Amino acid sequence: MTPEIGWPLILEIFIRFCMLSLLATGGALALAPTMHKYLVVEKGLINDTQFISSIALAQSAPGPNVLFVTVLGWQVAGFWGALATTMGALIPSALLAIYAGRKVLANSGSVWMKALREGLAPVAIGLTLATAIVLLKPWAGEWRVWALMLLSTAVAYFTRLAPLYSIIVGAIVGGFGFLQSVPA
């Protein structure tokens, strides 16, 4: 069972995701702009629609947000792609949490820890918000896509509606052809 894109590229993706894993602060979605740059812009392995649909599919299912990297992997190179992206994104940070977690926890009240947390949090939030700009840029001229995104932001921010319902509405709106799809 050889992956279509070949083993060297699978290995490269695995290593790249391992490195990202160690820089991932404040949630997996903060990595989305960087992963997009690598998989879509540099390597051209998947297109913009596939990338954003990975986030959509992961959010349609229960579980941690980080599973969008599993969906990305499936779209890039099937089973082996999913294995490479998922393991890459998880193993290094998990090993760090096992080996360093106890020590860090023992010093969690220190000024250093506090500064690390309060200094990195705004950057992580900035990265999460930049995700919208990076991922929707290809639809810059398609106002309906942006309107749908902003509507969903408002609903999620002001109501307690479960995200799945919003996503279903998005699927219906898009499925009936209300959005002009992929310019790329």
Next chain:
Amino acid sequence: MIPDKPGVSELFWSFSKMSMQAFGGVLPLAERLIVTDRKWLTRKEFVEMLAVSQAMPGPNIINLAIMLGDKFQGWRGGFSAMMGCLTFPMILVSLLTLAFQSVADNPITKGALLGMGAVSIGLVVAMGIRLAASQGHYRIGWLALAGTIVAVGFGGLSLPQTILIFGIPAILIRLFQLRSQEKKIKPNDT
């Protein structure tokens, strides 16, 4: 009263059950499981562990699961709690992906995926705004936040560059501020 410490398989199944119920954010459910239902940690311990899991690289909930499992059952506990969070949702999301891929060439699917994508990015933005609203009054932090949005969103800055240009200065300035605050509270205390 000290509750019984959870075993390796109990960790796996508790986290599995929790994760499979979590649509759009696992953390609130994790707090309920760990603090309210099982009483594995006090609220204060939970908040401390959460703060550490947020400061370390990797998904917060996974780091939290690992540290909690490790506390009770060493690395085996950490591993099984992590796998609990991931195994069943991963199978489910994979099946979902394959189902969509089998109809990927259909124009209806393409449109639906674009609509779902736009909505899910909206969800991500709402999450970001919520997190931003919970930020304190650290001015440099707000500057770093705005700078990151512009530089990554429009300038295509990479992750290492972002951490170098915005993250490291924000941490160091915060460290400096916290140090000088400490000195103000405890003068001549050495």
